[in-house]
Amino acid sequence: MATTPAQPKAAPAKKTNRIGLELLAYRGGKTTLCAGCGHNAITERIIESFFELGIDPAQVIKLSGIGCSSKAPAYFLNRAHGFNSVHGRMPAVGTGAVIANRKMIAIGVSGDGDTGAIGVGQFVHLMRRNLPFVYIIEDNGCYGLTKGQFSPTADLGSTLKTGVINDLPPIDTCALAIELGASFVARSFSGDPKQLKAILKAALSHRGTAMIDVISPCVTFNDHEGSTKSYAYVKDHDEAVSDVSFVPYFEDINIDYDPGTSTAVTLHNGSKILLSKLSEDYHPTDKMSAMRLLHESAARGEYATGLIYVEPDKQDFVDMLGLVDEPLSMLDQSRTRPGKAALTEIMESFR
Amino acid sequence: MSVTDVAVQESVPPPRTERIVNDFSIQVATVNGSGSQTANMVLLRSIFQMGVPVSGKNMFPSNIAGLPTWYTIRASAKGYVSRKKEVDFLVAMNPETAKEDVLTLQPGAAAVYDEPLKLNELRSDIVFYPVLFDKIIGTITHDAKLRRLVRNMIYDGVLSRLLSVDMAQMEQALRKQLGKKEKAILLNLGALKAGYEYAEANLPKQDPFVIEPMDKTTGMILIEGNAAAAIGCLMAGVTFVGWYPITPSSSLPESLIDYLKKYRRDPETGEATYAVVQAEDEIAALGMVIGAGWVGARAMTSTAGPGLSLMAEFTGLGYYAEVPAVIFDVQRVGPSTGLPTRTAQPDILAAAVLSHGDTKHPLLLPASVEECYTMSMDAFDLAERLQTPVFVMSDLDLGMNNWMAHPFEYPTKPLDRGKRLDAETLKRIGTFARYRDVDGDGIPYRTVPGDGMPAYFARGSGHNEAAQYSERADDYANNLDRLGRKFETARTLVPKPEVEMGGSGGIGLIAYGTTHWAVIESRDQLKNEEALDTSYLRLRAYPFTPEVGEFIDRCDRVYVIEQNRDAQMLSLLKMDCTPAQFAKLRSILHYAGLPIDGRSVTMELLEQERDGSGGAR
Numbered sequence A: 001m002a003t004t005p006a007q008p009k010a011a012p013a014k015k016t017n018r019i020g021l022e023l024l025a026y027r028g029g030k031t032t033l034c035a036g037c038g039h040n041a042i043t044e045r046i047i048e049s050f051f052e053l054g055i056d057p058a059q060v061i062k063l064s065g066i067g068c069s070s071k072a073p074a075y076f077l078n079r080a081h082g083f084n085s086v087h088g089r090m091p092a093v094g095t096g097a098v099i100a101n102r103k104m105i106a107i108g109v110s111g112d113g114d115t116g117a118i119g120v121g122q123f124v125h126l127m128r129r130n131l132p133f134v135y136i137i138e139d140n141g142c143y144g145l146t147k148g149q150f151s152p153t154a155d156l157g158s159t160l161k162t163g164v165i166n167d168l169p170p171i172d173t174c175a176l177a178i179e180l181g182a183s184f185v186a187r188s189f190s191g192d193p194k195q196l197k198a199i200l201k202a203a204l205s206h207r208g209t210a211m212i213d214v215i216s217p218c219v220t221f222n223d224h225e226g227s228t229k230s231y232a233y234v235k236d237h238d239e240a241v242s243d244v245s246f247v248p249y250f251e252d253i254n255i256d257y258d259p260g261t262s263t264a265v266t267l268h269n270g271s272k273i274l275l276s277k278l279s280e281d282y283h284p285t286d287k288m289s290a291m292r293l294l295h296e297s298a299a300r301g302e303y304a305t306g307l308i309y310v311e312p313d314k315q316d317f318v319d320m321l322g323l324v325d326e327p328l329s330m331l332d333q334s335r336t337r338p339g340k341a342a343l344t345e346i347m348e349s350f351r
Numbered sequence B: 001m002s003v004t005d006v007a008v009q010e011s012v013p014p015p016r017t018e019r020i021v022n023d024f025s026i027q028v029a030t031v032n033g034s035g036s037q038t039a040n041m042v043l044l045r046s047i048f049q050m051g052v053p054v055s056g057k058n059m060f061p062s063n064i065a066g067l068p069t070w071y072t073i074r075a076s077a078k079g080y081v082s083r084k085k086e087v088d089f090l091v092a093m094n095p096e097t098a099k100e101d102v103l104t105l106q107p108g109a110a111a112v113y114d115e116p117l118k119l120n121e122l123r124s125d126i127v128f129y130p131v132l133f134d135k136i137i138g139t140i141t142h143d144a145k146l147r148r149l150v151r152n153m154i155y156d157g158v159l160s161r162l163l164s165v166d167m168a169q170m171e172q173a174l175r176k177q178l179g180k181k182e183k184a185i186l187l188n189l190g191a192l193k194a195g196y197e198y199a200e201a202n203l204p205k206q207d208p209f210v211i212e213p214m215d216k217t218t219g220m221i222l223i224e225g226n227a228a229a230a231i232g233c234l235m236a237g238v239t240f241v242g243w244y245p246i247t248p249s250s251s252l253p254e255s256l257i258d259y260l261k262k263y264r265r266d267p268e269t270g271e272a273t274y275a276v277v278q279a280e281d282e283i284a285a286l287g288m289v290i291g292a293g294w295v296g297a298r299a300m301t302s303t304a305g306p307g308l309s310l311m312a313e314f315t316g317l318g319y320y321a322e323v324p325a326v327i328f329d330v331q332r333v334g335p336s337t338g339l340p341t342r343t344a345q346p347d348i349l350a351a352a353v354l355s356h357g358d359t360k361h362p363l364l365l366p367a368s369v370e371e372c373y374t375m376s377m378d379a380f381d382l383a384e385r386l387q388t389p390v391f392v393m394s395d396l397d398l399g400m401n402n403w404m405a406h407p408f409e410y411p412t413k414p415l416d417r418g419k420r421l422d423a424e425t426l427k428r429i430g431t432f433a434r435y436r437d438v439d440g441d442g443i444p445y446r447t448v449p450g451d452g453m454p455a456y457f458a459r460g461s462g463h464n465e466a467a468q469y470s471e472r473a474d475d476y477a478n479n480l481d482r483l484g485r486k487f488e489t490a491r492t493l494v495p496k497p498e499v500e501m502g503g504s505g506g507i508g509l510i511a512y513g514t515t516h517w518a519v520i521e522s523r524d525q526l527k528n529e530e531a532l533d534t535s536y537l538r539l540r541a542y543p544f545t546p547e548v549g550e551f552i553d554r555c556d557r558v559y560v561i562e563q564n565r566d567a568q569m570l571s572l573l574k575m576d577c578t579p580a581q582f583a584k585l586r587s588i589l590h591y592a593g594l595p596i597d598g599r600s601v602t603m604e605l606l607e608q609e610r611d612g613s614g615g616a617r
Helices: A038-053 A069-075 A090-100 A112-116 A120-129 A173-180 A193-205 A231-237 A287-299 A340-348 B003-009 B036-049 B098-103 B133-138 B144-163 B167-178 B182-202 B225-235 B251-263 B282-295 B305-310 B312-321 B348-352 B369-386 B396-400 B423-429 B473-493 B515-530 B546-554 B568-576 B579-584 B598-611
Strands: A060-064 A081-084 A105-111 A133-139 A184-189 A209-215 A238-240 A242-247 A262-266 A272-277 A303-310 B023-031 B054-059 B068-076 B089-092 B110-114 B127-131 B221-224 B240-243 B275-278 B299-303 B325-331 B389-395 B402-405 B457-459 B498-500 B507-512 B535-539 B557-562 B585-589
Touching (some): A038 A069, A038 A133, A038 A193, A038 A209, A060 A069, A060 A090, A069 A081, A069 A105, A069 A133, A081 B282, A090 A105, A090 A120, A090 A133, A090 B240, A090 B275, A090 B282, A105 A112, A112 A133, A112 A173, A120 A133, A120 A209, A120 B282, A133 A193, A184 A193, A193 A209, A193 A242, A231 A238, A340 B225, B023 B036, B023 B098, B036 B054, B036 B068, B036 B144, B036 B167, B036 B221, B054 B402, B089 B098, B089 B144, B098 B110, B127 B144, B127 B182, B133 B182, B221 B225, B225 B325, B225 B369, B225 B389, B240 B251, B240 B282, B251 B275, B282 B299, B282 B305, B282 B312, B282 B325, B305 B312, B305 B325, B305 B348, B312 B389, B325 B369, B325 B396, B348 B389, B369 B389, B369 B396, B369 B402, B389 B396, B507 B515, B507 B546, B507 B568, B515 B535, B515 B598, B535 B546, B546 B568, B546 B579, B568 B585, B585 B598
Parallel strands (some): A060 A081, A081 B457, A105 A133, A133 A209, A184 A209, A238 A303, B023 B089, B240 B275, B240 B299, B299 B325, B325 B389, B507 B557, B557 B585
Antiparallel strands (some): A184 A303, A262 A272, B023 B068, B054 B068, B221 B402, B498 B535
């Protein structure tokens, strides 16, 4: 018998996740957004989050509406099915898709115009239904793709490059989402990778609607003095409500934390989210506290960032429908066409 | 001067001695919300049970209670089920409209009315039957709430006597309508009998109208088109329904929900093999359907004109991203809110090219409740085969009225799930590109999330074969041309028209949907009264199949008959026509909010034949 030949020296192994995939498997097409756009940073955090959680891209569907932000799903998870739908209508498409295949993890990327203006009606009803769906708003307070007009999240008194002043108050999408019934509501900043990734990973482990408003300055139209969504402004006015650490359920929990300063919240799949409270009386599971925090920080001209509200056990919409376990989209004729006796019985009722 | 002014001045006609058997219409004028629907259904059903072909049409207001409503029942030994233009027998129960109702009757008609209204003073050329409703009610109940309901059953009793509608059949029909509510049955039976006895004692028969038993409804059912379509969807294996309430469509999804609850639960777990979501509006309703269809569900929505307008955006997305969807449009009078409870065929053009850009969509055109059933199944198969939104163009008359039908047959054709990529196909075609025309029929292969096949990125923006964003001129043009080829493939798959050539070709008629029933009656009138033998083609789908052009070629001139102002189907036909065919096309239109009737078609056709103008548009 031949002797086993000497193995060539192995190249250093690339880092893989728990399902054996490299980070590359989570990437998408090359971005076509402006250099330095906050949205690209968010895309990176989305890629890292899916990679680190070890989610199979084939188990993901990614959706969007229309706008700069809505281009993002093309830039991550190439192996996932995607749908760049129509302006402001991602919630409806997402609702049908998630119900038709309940096994899929759905992530959607919208913008502040896509959500707060043309899509506010659908946004409202998605939040109300608490559909299992990670809903990201890449929020820059302006319409980038049509060259910088104000969106409904533009702050009162902020100015366009042309000098036009916004004289209407902004919609706070977080307050709206909490009020309407979303069970996971967070706000973050595209330039805060640590917090954003922790929130994204927690959102992906949450069962129910996870709404994340990510302030993401528009480097071309809205990153200037006078804009409240510029890098400089947000860095100065970002009030982190909680330092978020996320512990996936399949990894050992070895976070060292002081019980006196943290709140642990158990998510649907058994994983835990640890919140280091900066404000002593802040409870992310208390709706009233969440609303107070949002109003008070807004009054001070500040953004409260972190996990603002979570209700881990709230029944989600797919559960409410009482569906069979197998995805509706996969059911074959034997399960979807009733037998002849059913038709005979129905016909009898019309005699 | 109106017709009725003349009628009032006419001398009293001699009493009619002839008997008119199983060939007349009854109109019941009531106030909506008064519970008259039960009484009207009992009357309709009784005549049906006696074996006499019958149809019922409800002309009701967009209101819950208190406005005038008319229910017309037509008995026709010959089986005509379209609206009869003339009312032969009136039941005037609504004081608000009673005077006008009586004045618009043809001489020789008959009218049952509440005696205190003194309608008999209005004219002397019709037969009046005064009924003391309040006096009769007093013998049945003193409950103020029940008085109004019982009142309606009394006129059923009176008609039973006057028209010879069998009381035993009335009782059976009443039991069918009221189910197991024994107390209500007893109360209503009392009213029925009281009405009958009152007529027997006080109202000697003076009119010629009589119902006599026949055997023409044996084994048949009475069903509304919306219920029939719901049964079709059930049998088509629908898995997702997104909808928003709108008249006259709502009863379609509502019937479907009832059937799904009963017949579509997993036998072991009791869990649902379907999902129904009442959306926030019609935009979201179709959006959900597009989302579900993209993922691989058999998804549908149902709406009417105003909803169709809102669905334009998603229909365009479905067309361009190539997502299957089934959309029922139970048409009503437009434009805008229009007349929500009145029938028409005014959405044909809008649906055919719904949404901006170059779009066109297959339309199925059911004329009967049977076709509501079969075309529902066809629609799902076509939507998945063609990977595109497919419309089923019903209307209020078909959807919300009761029609006779033979029991529906259990489908023998398996579901067509279209071109879904599998491992074997992938091996055969090499690489997967979502929008590549592999087979030359314009229909590409598709994959869905979770099927283990390669993913793609669906979008409503410009894309190449591989579903990547592209602004290249050749990518755009090639894709649009392929979509055009796909529509040509649709032409070979949609239901073919029904064609009946008469004589030498000569005068041809083209109609679709519920207009069919007026046309078959009109053709008989033209043949029997004018010795005009016509040819007829009933459209069953858009795009038009080759039979349509061939039919026009074989006729000297062709009247396209439809229920809208702008000759919408004619316009679609002209888009496909040769110049020679174009020159032959004429138009007969009916758009009064009432279902089209045969007599109107006959009169209009004869007028156009006489003046030679042909109503060419």
